[in-house]
Amino acid sequence: VAEPLRKPEWIRVKAGNSAGRFGEIKSMLREKKLHTVCEEATCPNIGECFGRGTATFMILGDICTRRCPFCDVGHGQPLPPNPDEPRELAESVAALKLRYVVITSVDRDDLRDGGAQHFVDVISNVRELSPTTTIETLVPDFRGRMDVALDVLGGALPDVLNHNLETVPRLYKQARPGADYQHSLDFLKQFKARYPNVSTKSGLMVGLGETDEEILDVMRDLRAHDVEMLTIGQYLAPSGHHLPVTRYVHPDVFKMYEEEAKKMGFTGAACAPMVRSSYWADQQAHSAGVA
Template identity: 50%
Template sequence: MVVTDLISVNDIQIPEQSPNPRPKRRPEWIKVRAPSGENYELVRGLMRSKQLHTVCEEAMCPNLGECWGRGTATFLMMGDTCTRSCRFCDIKTGRPSPLDWQEPNRIAQSVKAMNLRHVVITSVNRDERKDGGAPIFAMVIRRIRQLQPGCSIEVLIPDFKGSREALKTVMDAQPEILNHNVETVRRMFRTVQPQDHYEWAEATLRNAKELDPLVLTKSGIMVGLGETFDEVVETMRDLASWGVDILTLGQYLQPSRKHMPIDRYYTPDEFAELKRLGLEMGFKWVESGPLVRSSYRADEQVRELSQLNTIHLRDGAQ
């Protein structure tokens, strides 16, 4: 099939320069520990043996060493090639290979081998398919339930172009947490994500709650792309009005020179203020910090929320 809406980075119009001078180097609070240790090697070996991808590697997550060292990882499904060309993301863009329908089984086997109590699963966009690959999400949720009873499941899904039907396929499998990242503020949405629409993000998060009122919804925002602090707060209010329960806020870090430049670094105090405002808005959990990413310490979030009886765990998950 021919992939539509594939846009070259060279075709994107760059907005006017921000009044903020480009930061010359990372501040002292942006520090990343080099990957190492026994658990890191075990997770790395498992991913290679099962021929699986992780968003940790493909998106150059700064927390790879910490998370793999704790024995956790975020599985990336449907290949390593995305049909969209978001200007912040280091996952390669192009025409992907056909779906691997055995992938959900291999992921579930890995979850069992790692003895995970909480797992995060995401994917590339597959816009060449009308269903966006939603059946793969449903399959992996159900297979994990079979092989690793008691493991709570968080899926970080594409927007499926706002398709309620595709989303319903995922929601019918009943994940504990449905995550879709809005990524940036409305004004910058098409600059940062040329093939996405703010309205698709809204439809995904609103419809998830309508299709399964017991699910926890989650979303994340990157800061430092050229938005204002007030625009971040406005986007947080939007997410709260859409019924989002869990919010993550982190600093954008430029993967390479071809990606969007960093406009500025937010300070730890600014992240603390955003967390305070988020809790005031009614979010059940706000993870906010320079190195926070969508699935950062997701297992700890579930553990804390379950102790507060805030999360509805399926099939005895704990």
């Protein structure tokens, strides 16, 4: 077994970078016993995101029906959706006075609509209680139920629909078993075709074994499927049991991705080592005219 690569100096958790509403949101989460992905994944961007009034929530439980070897979420048989969750989550968003909320979920291959109706219920409740909050949904691929999901999702639309491709097609079998590259692209394209007022977005990780040329090819594929916003960040293995990091991409290379993305016509591209798919989501959406 090869030794893990040494982390370069640009991979650091930014300490003391919290500003604005960070403290207020932190203490409100404690007080109301609320859970965000930001805290649970100990996201390095939490100071900035909370400071800007942005947070990510996971719905539909924390047990996934898939098993992606880069991901730290638990696998198994999930519980049925909690019917109280949409209201409770909307109350949390309102209490926290979030400006921008990202709603994501595990993959629910056990549900007929893949959890689409639950997303819709969450969006309707958040809209009702927080009409000025911008909503981004980071959805699973709805593989095997795309038509049902596309119909159902029209019930309440987010401002931004995000679905991550995560990696290049050559690595799908290894990194995203259960997913299909072309299916994910088709989902993004069909969503945009049906709901043209919603901005579409996708994200990639680097350090899983891909080359830069392959990343640029995926970016071209995304534009060919009408995807408008992009995030690219460095993959960091959650543990020694997860896929190893194959390379740490230099910040200058991330800048190159960002410049290429602009040339290709993405309205927003956030590419940097510590970028996560919801990082600076508000700013990206803002430059795309959404928020």
